[in-house]
Amino acid sequence: MEQKDLNLLDEALGLHNNNTKPWPLSGRFLFVEDCVDTTASFLLHHILKRSFSSHPSSAVLFLSFSHPFLHYDRILRKLGCNLAAQRDNGRFFFLDMLMLQCPCPEEGKPNHNGLASVFEKIERVITALHQDKKCISIMIDDISLLEVAANGSPNDVLDFLHYCHTLTSEYGCAFIALDHKDIYLNGEKPDVILEMDYRADILVKVEPLATGLAKDVHGQLMVLNKATQHQHGASAIKIHNFHFRIKENGIECFYPGTKI
Numbered sequence: 123m124e125q126k127d128l129n130l131l132d133e134a135l136g137l138h139n140n141n142t143k144p145w146p147l148s149g150r151f152l153f154v155e156d157c158v159d160t161t162a163s164f165l166l167h168h169i170l171k172r173s174f175s176s177h178p179s180s181a182v183l184f185l186s187f188s189h190p191f192l193h194y195d196r197i198l199r200k201l202g203c204n205l206a207a208q209r210d211n212g213r214f215f216f217l218d219m220l221m222l223q224c225p226c227p228e229e230g231k232p233n234h235n236g237l238a239s240v241f242e243k244i245e246r247v248i249t250a251l252h253q254d255k256k257c258i259s260i261m262i263d264d265i266s267l268l269e270v271a272a273n274g275s276p277n278d279v280l281d282f283l284h285y286c287h288t289l290t291s292e293y294g295c296a297f298i299a300l301d302h303k304d305i306y307l308n309g310e311k312p313d314v315i316l317e318m319d320y321r322a323d324i325l326v327k328v329e330p331l332a333t334g335l336a337k338d339v340h341g342q343l344m345v346l347n348k349a350t351q352h353q354h355g356a357s358a359i360k361i362h363n364f365h366f367r368i369k370e371n372g373i374e375c376f377y378p379g380t381k382i
Contacts, residue, residue: 130375134345134362144177145257147296153322157304160341162328171203180257183215187267237282258295265301339365
């Protein structure tokens with residue numbers, strides 16, 4: 123039953139269909155929005171595990187602004203994935219951004235050096251992996267902290283995310299990023315979120331239940347897949363809505379009303 127529930131999420135994200143390419147997210151941008159009360163970090167864990175199990179040539183470059191490597195290694199071990207082993211095998215590259223300090227810009231001059239150097243590291247890793255014909259994913263665990271690292275410059279963040287997004291077409295990378303939609307004080311979506319919403323091939327929104335807290339349901343999840351191909355070759359938008367429950371060793375997803 124649990125495997126069937128997990129497949130519900132995989133189907134919404136397109137991870138169940140590996141007939142055309144080894145890693146179904148290759149060349150696509152998956153953007154996740156969550157909120158403080160209902161974190162979507164479990165989605166990153168699930169996609170991270172699935173990326174390694176999808177194909178022996180898959181690799182992940184992970185930019186972490188929220189937690190150190192040991193945090194993710196501990197969680198993924200509960201899901202049956204050894205990140206330390208994947209790192210040693212050259213399939214997992216962890217960039218710890220917690221200590222990143224972009225230099226303060228001089229008065230009247232924008233600050234590009236910090237994030238530009240980070241992107242240069244990303245591009246070097248991606249270029250080397252591409253030469254080995256690996257299926258590559260780039261993951262960012264917290265865009266909001268990326269803006270903090272850029273000294274609050276939304277333009278620098280937008281440029282950085284744009285450059286990362288270009289790698290989906292240039293190298294066929296998958297690009298997965300998470301942001302918190304309810305941390306902004308004025309209640310309006312900033313330009314960074316609006317831009318990511320527009321560019322995303324798959325948009326995922328994770329929210330608490332509209333009816334309030336529940337013991338056996340941790341939240342609701344909407345997946346908007348913008349680029350699903352149907353039989354006539356044209357693109358169609360698919361929307362999936364379901365509830366989820368986070369377990370010690372995975373996620374249980376189900377349609378509303380199907381669990382008691």
